Amino acid sequence: MITRAIIDHVPPLFGLETFAQVSNNYAGAKSFKEAMRHLDLLARNIADLYLHEHIRNREALPLPQQVNFGHALDLLLGEIIRIKP
DSSP: OHHHHHHHHSGGGGTOSSHHHHHHHOSSOHHHHHHHHHHHHHHHHHHHHHHSSOOOSSOOOOOHHHHOOHHHHHHHHHHHHHHOO
16 A cells, blocks of 8 residues: 555656656656556556455455565665656
8 A cells, every 4th residue: 555655646756647657658768667567557456456345254465475566666766866856
């Protein structure tokens, strides 16, 4: 949910409105855009699975490997630092 909040709030730093625009239209390196596309699709889908599902009798918490987007978030932070004075 925290990763989802981050990707929902950072697009204005890139002069864009949505994170999909960051991953598709940002004038950064191709590898950066691919990492952001991966982050957007997976983090959004996993967060939506847990945020929009009604509670059930039994729940399984997401495993660390399912929600570890540290590498992509590190790239995102590095690019924000690079473009902002």
